[in-house]
Amino acid sequence: MTPPATHISPLANDEIHIWRSSWAGGAGERAFAGILRSYAGDETVPIERGEHGKPHFGPPHDGLGFNWSHSGDVALLAVGRGAAGFEVGVDVETVRPRARAIELSQRFFAPAETAYLRSLPTAMQLQGFLTLWTAKEAVLKAHGGGLSYGLHRVSFSLNEEGAKPExxxxDVGDAAEWQVRPLSLADDLVAAVAWRGAQRALRVFTFPL
Structure with a gap:
């Protein structure tokens, strides 16, 4: 089931809309497709895939950038409008024990990021790791290169507000060109959304399946 177009709040050019839903074995992706077509105002527009699998609309709807992510049964969709080719990326991770977080950081992150994680109290290392991971994934998903681009090629510092591009x-561009925002959804979730350009307001919606 997809919410009718009249129930989709207008999407201004200075906003990013975040939709949260249940993944339910892929049902969330089908619901997101309907939501996106409502934003586009075209119930027949096909969702295409880029070289690395990033979903997008072709012209004349290519000013509507979007991306989705899921972890466990939680799914997020991020949508924004801009000039043709505008892109947005989102990533969500479920907080669960990861005994190899520092080892994974050493393998995939920039050295300074791993050094910072090692300096944290053990109880805070997992949160720091997931904050960095989701920020990196959100940027690389917006860019379209995905994990194959290299997580270490987009490095961040951590502060009380989340991950700051450094x-x-x-070709992902200069760090100063990007906006990366954490999403506060639940204690057991860490998520981030990223786009290139000016700051935008975030609006979060829930779509139950």
């Missing part, structure tokens, strides 16, 4: 490499 140094990006390659």
């Amino acid at each position: 140094a990006f490499e390659g």
